Amino acid sequence: MAETKTAQRRKAAQGIVKRRERRDTRPQEIVAAAFEEFAQHGYAGTRLEDVAARARVSKGLPYLYFKTKVELFKAVVKSVITPAFDAIRGQIEITTLPTEEFIKGPFLAFIQELVKSRRAVIARLLIGEGHKHPELTQFYFEHIVSRGLQTLQSLIDRGVARGEFRKTPLRDFPQLIIAPVLVSILWRGLFEPYRHLDTDRLLETHVNLLLDAIRAPGAKEETQ
Amino acid sequence: MAETKTAQRRKAAQGIVKRRERRDTRPQEIVAAAFEEFAQHGYAGTRLEDVAARARVSKGLPYLYFKTKVELFKAVVKSVITPAFDAIRGQIEITTLPTEEFIKGPFLAFIQELVKSRRAVIARLLIGEGHKHPELTQFYFEHIVSRGLQTLQSLIDRGVARGEFRKTPLRDFPQLIIAPVLVSILWRGLFEPYRHLDTDRLLETHVNLLLDAIRAPGAKEETQ
Amino acid sequence: MAETKTAQRRKAAQGIVKRRERRDTRPQEIVAAAFEEFAQHGYAGTRLEDVAARARVSKGLPYLYFKTKVELFKAVVKSVITPAFDAIRGQIEITTLPTEEFIKGPFLAFIQELVKSRRAVIARLLIGEGHKHPELTQFYFEHIVSRGLQTLQSLIDRGVARGEFRKTPLRDFPQLIIAPVLVSILWRGLFEPYRHLDTDRLLETHVNLLLDAIRAPGAKEETQ
Amino acid sequence: MAETKTAQRRKAAQGIVKRRERRDTRPQEIVAAAFEEFAQHGYAGTRLEDVAARARVSKGLPYLYFKTKVELFKAVVKSVITPAFDAIRGQIEITTLPTEEFIKGPFLAFIQELVKSRRAVIARLLIGEGHKHPELTQFYFEHIVSRGLQTLQSLIDRGVARGEFRKTPLRDFPQLIIAPVLVSILWRGLFEPYRHLDTDRLLETHVNLLLDAIRAPGAKEETQ
DNA sequence: AATGAATGAGGGTTCATTCAT
DNA sequence: TATGAATGAACCCTCATTCAT
Numbered sequence: 001m002a003e004t005k006t007a008q009r010r011k012a013a014q015g016i017v018k019r020r021e022r023r024d025t026r027p028q029e030i031v032a033a034a035f036e037e038f039a040q041h042g043y044a045g046t047r048l049e050d051v052a053a054r055a056r057v058s059k060g061l062p063y064l065y066f067k068t069k070v071e072l073f074k075a076v077v078k079s080v081i082t083p084a085f086d087a088i089r090g091q092i093e094i095t096t097l098p099t100e101e102f103i104k105g106p107f108l109a110f111i112q113e114l115v116k117s118r119r120a121v122i123a124r125l126l127i128g129e130g131h132k133h134p135e136l137t138q139f140y141f142e143h144i145v146s147r148g149l150q151t152l153q154s155l156i157d158r159g160v161a162r163g164e165f166r167k168t169p170l171r172d173f174p175q176l177i178i179a180p181v182l183v184s185i186l187w188r189g190l191f192e193p194y195r196h197l198d199t200d201r202l203l204e205t206h207v208n209l210l211l212d213a214i215r216a217p218g219a220k221e222e223t224q
Numbered sequence: 225m226a227e228t229k230t231a232q233r234r235k236a237a238q239g240i241v242k243r244r245e246r247r248d249t250r251p252q253e254i255v256a257a258a259f260e261e262f263a264q265h266g267y268a269g270t271r272l273e274d275v276a277a278r279a280r281v282s283k284g285l286p287y288l289y290f291k292t293k294v295e296l297f298k299a300v301v302k303s304v305i306t307p308a309f310d311a312i313r314g315q316i317e318i319t320t321l322p323t324e325e326f327i328k329g330p331f332l333a334f335i336q337e338l339v340k341s342r343r344a345v346i347a348r349l350l351i352g353e354g355h356k357h358p359e360l361t362q363f364y365f366e367h368i369v370s371r372g373l374q375t376l377q378s379l380i381d382r383g384v385a386r387g388e389f390r391k392t393p394l395r396d397f398p399q400l401i402i403a404p405v406l407v408s409i410l411w412r413g414l415f416e417p418y419r420h421l422d423t424d425r426l427l428e429t430h431v432n433l434l435l436d437a438i439r440a441p442g443a444k445e446e447t448q
Numbered sequence: 449m450a451e452t453k454t455a456q457r458r459k460a461a462q463g464i465v466k467r468r469e470r471r472d473t474r475p476q477e478i479v480a481a482a483f484e485e486f487a488q489h490g491y492a493g494t495r496l497e498d499v500a501a502r503a504r505v506s507k508g509l510p511y512l513y514f515k516t517k518v519e520l521f522k523a524v525v526k527s528v529i530t531p532a533f534d535a536i537r538g539q540i541e542i543t544t545l546p547t548e549e550f551i552k553g554p555f556l557a558f559i560q561e562l563v564k565s566r567r568a569v570i571a572r573l574l575i576g577e578g579h580k581h582p583e584l585t586q587f588y589f590e591h592i593v594s595r596g597l598q599t600l601q602s603l604i605d606r607g608v609a610r611g612e613f614r615k616t617p618l619r620d621f622p623q624l625i626i627a628p629v630l631v632s633i634l635w636r637g638l639f640e641p642y643r644h645l646d647t648d649r650l651l652e653t654h655v656n657l658l659l660d661a662i663r664a665p666g667a668k669e670e671t672q
Numbered sequence: 673m674a675e676t677k678t679a680q681r682r683k684a685a686q687g688i689v690k691r692r693e694r695r696d697t698r699p700q701e702i703v704a705a706a707f708e709e710f711a712q713h714g715y716a717g718t719r720l721e722d723v724a725a726r727a728r729v730s731k732g733l734p735y736l737y738f739k740t741k742v743e744l745f746k747a748v749v750k751s752v753i754t755p756a757f758d759a760i761r762g763q764i765e766i767t768t769l770p771t772e773e774f775i776k777g778p779f780l781a782f783i784q785e786l787v788k789s790r791r792a793v794i795a796r797l798l799i800g801e802g803h804k805h806p807e808l809t810q811f812y813f814e815h816i817v818s819r820g821l822q823t824l825q826s827l828i829d830r831g832v833a834r835g836e837f838r839k840t841p842l843r844d845f846p847q848l849i850i851a852p853v854l855v856s857i858l859w860r861g862l863f864e865p866y867r868h869l870d871t872d873r874l875l876e877t878h879v880n881l882l883l884d885a886i887r888a889p890g891a892k893e894e895t896q
Numbered sequence: 897a898a899t900g901a902a903t904g905a906g907g908g909t910t911c912a913t914t915c916a917t
Numbered sequence: 918t919a920t921g922a923a924t925g926a927a928c929c930c931t932c933a934t935t936c937a938t
Contacts, residue, residue, distance in 0.1 A: 026922085044268035045356060047907065058924045063909065128352020130414050132269060141418045169429040175411065175421070176430050179403035186406070187399065190354050194365045197399070205393040206400050213437040250897095271932065282899045284935080293933065474901085492716035493804065495928065506903045511930065576800020578862050580717060589866045617877040623859065623869070624878050627851035634854070635847065638802050642813045645847070653841040654848050661885040698918095720912065730920045732914080741912065 027065045028079070030055045034062075035076045039121040043073055043129040074136055077126070078143075080119045085144055089151050099159035100211055108207050115184040115199045123182065124189050149174045156214075165214045180206040251289045252303070254279045258286075259300045263345040267297055267353040298360050301350065304343045305368055313375050323383035324435055331379075332431050339408040339423045347406065348413050373398045380438075389438045404430040475513045476527070478503045482510075483524045487569040491521055491577040522584055525574070526591075528567045533592055537599050547607035548659055555603075556655050563632040563647045571630065572637050597622045604662075613662045628654040699737045700751070702727045706734075707748045711793040715745055715801040746808050749798065752791045753816055761823050771831035772883055779827075780879050787856040787871045795854065796861050821846045828886075837886045852878040 033055035037046040048069055052059045066072040088110045095102050114120060130137040152174035159165035170176060184199040191197070257279035261270040272293060276283045290296040312334045319326050338344060354361040376398035383389035394400060408423040415421070481503035485494040496517055500507050514520035536558045543550050562568060578585040600622035607613035618624060632647040639645070705727035709718040720741060724731045738744040760782045767774050786792060802809040824846035831837035842848060856871040863869070 042268075042352065042356065044266075048909085049907075060910080060925065061923060064922070069908070124351055124355075127348055127410055127414070128266065131348070132266060134417075137414055138418060141415050145415060146419070168433065169425070170433060173426045173429050175407050175426060176404055176433070179407040179430075180400055182410070183399050183403040183406055186351055190351070190361055191365050191369060193358075194362060195370070201393065202397045202399060205397050206403075209392065209394060209400070209434065209437040213433040272934085273932075283901090284899060285897085287934070288897075470901090490716070490800065490804065492714075496930085497928080508904065508931080509902060512901070517929070572799055572803070575796055575858055575862070576714065579796070580714060582865075585862055586866060589863050593863060594867070616881065617873070618881060621874045621877050623855050623874060624852055624881070627855040627878075628848055630858070631847050631851040631854055634799055638799070638809055639813050639817060641806075642810060643818070649841065650845045650847060653845050654851075657840065657842060657848070657885040658881065661881040719910085731922090732920060733918085735913070736918075 026055075026057070026061070027075075030057065030062050030065060031072070031075050031079050033057075034072050035080055035119075035122075038073065038076055038125055039118070043069075043125060048072075070133060070136070073125075073129075073133070074139065077122060077136065077140060080122050081140075081144055084114065084117075084119060085148060089147065092151050092155055099155065099162065099164050100215070103155075103207055103211065108203060111181045112200050112203050115181060115188065115203065120185040121189060123185050148178070152177050159214075163216055163218070166216050168214050170210075170214055177210065250279075250281070250285070251299075254281060254286050254289060255296070255299050255303050257281075258296050259304055259343075259346075262297065262300055262349055263342070267293075267349060272296075294357060294360075297349075297353070297357070298363065301346060301360060301364060302367075304346050305364070308338065308341075308343060309368055309372060313371065316375050316379055323379065323386065323388050324439070327379075327431055327435065332427060335405045336424050336427050339405060339412065339427065344409040345413060347409050372402070376401050383438075387440055387442070390440050392438050394434075394438055401434065474503075474505070474509070475523075478505060478510050478513060479520070479523050479527050481505075482520050483528055483567075483570075486521065486524055486573055487566070491517075491573060496520075518581060518584070521573075521577075521581070522587065525570060525584065525588060528570050529588075529592055532562065532565075532567060533596060537595065540599050540603055547603065547610065547612050548663070551603075551655055551659065556651060559629045560648050560651050563629060563636065563651065568633040569637060571633050596626070600625050607662075611664055611666070614664050616662050618658075618662055625658065698727075698729070698733070699747075702729060702734050702737060703744070703747050703751050705729075706744050707752055707791075707794075710745065710748055710797055711790070715741075715797060720744075742805060742808075745797075745801070745805070746811065749794060749808060749812060750815075752794050753812070756786065756789075756791060757816055757820060761819065764823050764827055771827065771834065771836050772887070775827075775879055775883065780875060783853045784872050784875050787853060787860065787875065792857040793861060795857050820850070824849050831886075835888055835890070838888050840886050842882075842886055849882065 030051065034046070034051045037051045037054060040046075046069075048062055049059050051072070052062055055062075062072060066075060088107070091106055091110075092102070095106070097105065126137070126140055130140070153171055156165065156171040156174065160167050160171070180203055184197070184202060187197045188199065254275065258270070258275045260278060261275050264270075270293075272286055273283050275296070276286055279286075286296060290299060312331070315330055315334075316326070319330065321329065350361070350364055354364070377395055380389065380395040380398065384391055384395070404427060408421070408426060411421045412423065478499065482494070482499045485499045485502060488494075494517075496510055497507050499520070500510055503510075510520060514523055536555070539554055539558075540550070543554070545553065574585070574588055578588070601619055604613065604619040604622065608615050608619070628651060632645070632650060635645045636647065702723065706718070706723045709723050709726060712718075718741075720734055721731050723744070724734055727734075734744060738747060760779070763778055763782075764774070767778065769777065798809070798812055802812070825843055828837065828843045828846065832839050832843070852875055856869070856874060859869045860871065
């Protein structure tokens with residue numbers, strides 16, 4: 001606490017950080033701090049006081065930007081998740097690669113990175129706390145899940161339309177494409193200390209098997 | 225509430241034998257009640273008082289059998305999960321069916337039922353709270369996950385040995401077999417209100433695609 | 449705090465107070481303590497922790513009996529006010545005295561005592577906080593004010609019916625009978641330090657003037 | 673909110689003269705805004721931020737003129753009450769009407785209006801918070817109460833001196849003249865939603881009864 | 897073995913007040 | 918003179934846990 005003030009004064013004295021400048025970045029700083037705390041302790045286990053301390057901010061400040069703990073949590077989810085998914089969704093829509101190549105290339109790389117990224121822990125949070133905050137779940141469903149699945153569906157459809165893939169019920173269950181991603185994330189969060197899982201290879205295997213299963217008879221075979 | 229008391233009195237009136245019997249099953253009753261509460265409200269959201277009330281027991285009694293809330297939580301996990309998995313594991317070991325038939329038959333039926341069962345919610349609990357209780361996670365890993373994966377591995381190996389399946393990296397990643405089960409469980413717990421998911425068909429599709437991907441060239445083809 | 453526990457243990461050791469016995473009186477003790485605190489600091493200015501401390505009880509106990517601060521406040525109002533008013537209301541209904549004599553006698557004595565009593569401060573509380581707690585105001589209105597006014601009205605009506613009083617609009621405004629009581633209470637609570645007010649004589653004067661104003665021409669004159 | 677800003681800009685656009693003028697009236701504007709807030713939410717229930725917002729002023733500005741919330745509260749009381757009472761006091765001193773006529777006329781009109789006026793709510797505030805702010809109570813006592821009662825006393829004395837009134841103890845308790853005013857104010861603030869009170873007639877009745885009680889035998893009788 | 901009254905640490909939230917700009 | 922971001926003490930309320938009975 002004393003540190004906080006001391007640090008701020010030092011900075012102020014050095015003229016490094018103007019008050020005005022800080023004001024604009026404060027919400028982000030708080031969100032970032034909150035993300036770390038939520039990730040480590042879960043929603044219920046996170047104390048706003050600790051969030052504030054981590055953001056080097058007084059206990060009351062978070063309430064200036066976020067009305068309640070739940071609002072802060074939502075802000076964390078939004079800020080952490082949305083950008084990543086927007087990126088890959090964009091790629092899927094504009095890519096000119098053959099579908100199989102896209103899946104084995106950029107898509108596989110994306111989910112491999114996603115699984116290892118810091119922001120994957122948000123999934124655990126959602127799963128653990130979601131049912132208590134329906135609005136949050138709904139937001140997450142509409143902005144991430146629903147749109148993500150739709151994108152995957154259109155990816156499959158495109159492959160089928162191009163004669164690359166057989167017509168399979170997979171298009172009705174794009175969740176099957178994502179399932180190993182979730183498992184990878186959760187494994188890393190829970191069981192990694194007990195047994196290492198090579199998620200890169202797991203996801204690669206998944207992608208290859210899936211493609212083997214749906215590849216149209218005429219298309220080139222390329223099992224890993 | 226009035227019912228509660230009435231019911232208790234009725235039991236009491238039936239004599240001390242019933243009371244004796246009840247005394248012996250108290251821990252189980254408390255665990256069952258705790259399971260329901262945990263399932264509905266999560267770990268942090270569950271009040272021991274409510275557990276006691278649901279078990280028709282005084283507020284202090286749970287502490288006679290479970291030293292803390294965490295201990296009770298562990299007991300719930302152990303009691304709810306273990307039996308179910310022992311069953312399928314046994315089946316896998318003794319079945320005489322061709323592997324593909326076993327997977328499409330009893331195994332598919334098992335995971336279809338599991339996903340819809342009440343006890344699936346425990347997965348959500350573990351995911352949400354597990355990282356805070358390492359011993360619990362470890363217990364869960366050793367008793368359920370590790371042994372489950374081993375069993376699946378041997379199932380794949382058997383299929384390969386019999387010439388039913390190709391040799392694929394799937395045996396190194398049996399998590400891929402289970403992934404859609406987890407997704408189904410979580411979907412039902414979180415997103416079902418927003419969009420229905422036919423988990424029976426999803427799992428059937430998963431199983432068929434997987435078999436398509438690993439079936440040995442000579443083996444009979446049987447896409448769904 | 450240490451005192452609390454020490455004191456309780458001493459008592460317990462002496463066998464003076466059995467736990468069971470205390471249980472039944474605890475709510476009343478808490479209400480009594482709350483009354484003192486509310487009276488001294490007003491509603492908003494009262495901290496439940498202080499109430500608990502005054503009742504020699506832990507911080508959390510009041511919540512066992514009263515769901516919120518407001519509920520506790522209501523309990524205070526009910527417990528302090530109702531009995532007193534029930535008493536005088538009963539007297540009015542059963543008295544056989546001539547109305548004027550009753551008013552100059554028991555009624556005057558009642559309001560003289562009321563004004564000086566500890567529980568009069570509740571009026572200040574109601575006035576200060578009432579508008580923020582409509583249910584409380586409504587409760588107070590229905591149980592104390594409305595019934596009190598009705599009783600006064602019937603007292604006037606009886607005097608008129610018996611030929612003791614003239615027919616005046618006073619019966620439509622029984623508030624006029626009570627007004628000096630309120631003023632006395634508030635004076636004592638606010639201005640007594642700056643100027644003493646002899647509320648006994650004030651109320652006596654009020655009663656006499658009022659009777660002078662409404663006494664039927666034939667009835668005996670008896671100005672103070 | 674948007675309106676607020678718009679309005680401010682409009683004013684600003686009208687030039688610095690307006691701004692200058694506004695600057696000089698700032699304290700009054702803040703006091704006026706505070707009056708409204710205090711009247712609606714009570715002392716404790718009023719947030720300085722809301723006061724500032726209502727005055728279209730920044731959160732910190734009130735502290736430029738009023739050191740603390742209490743100081744602001746005092747300023748509100750002083751500014752709102754004093755003027756009204758000075759007016760009637762002046763009238764009483766210079767009137768040439770017979771005392772009874774003055775009471776039934778201008779005086780009755782004054783208290784009838786007072787009871788309905790916006791500033792009457794200040795009485796509720798004083799009653800609710802006064803005991804916590806002795807200096808405020810003292811100020812109020814000296815400037816309003818004491819002088820008001822003195823004025824009423826001299827009004828009675830004048831009536832007696834002129835032979836219009838009997839000599840009664842009323843002169844020692846001018847509070848009796850005011851009591852129904854207070855009751856009317858409080859009723860309007862607290863109970864009006866539950867039962868309407870015709871305060872005009874109540875006060876008229878009060879005045880008439882009082883005059884009936886003190887009128888000298890020879891003076892004209894004039895009951896309402 | 898069983899009860900439930902009682903404890904008290906702890907957390908979310910509010911808001912009067914300060915102060916850098 | 919004026920702003921509004923920032924502070925931090927304070928308070929209501931919850932609930933895991935204890936313990937006298």
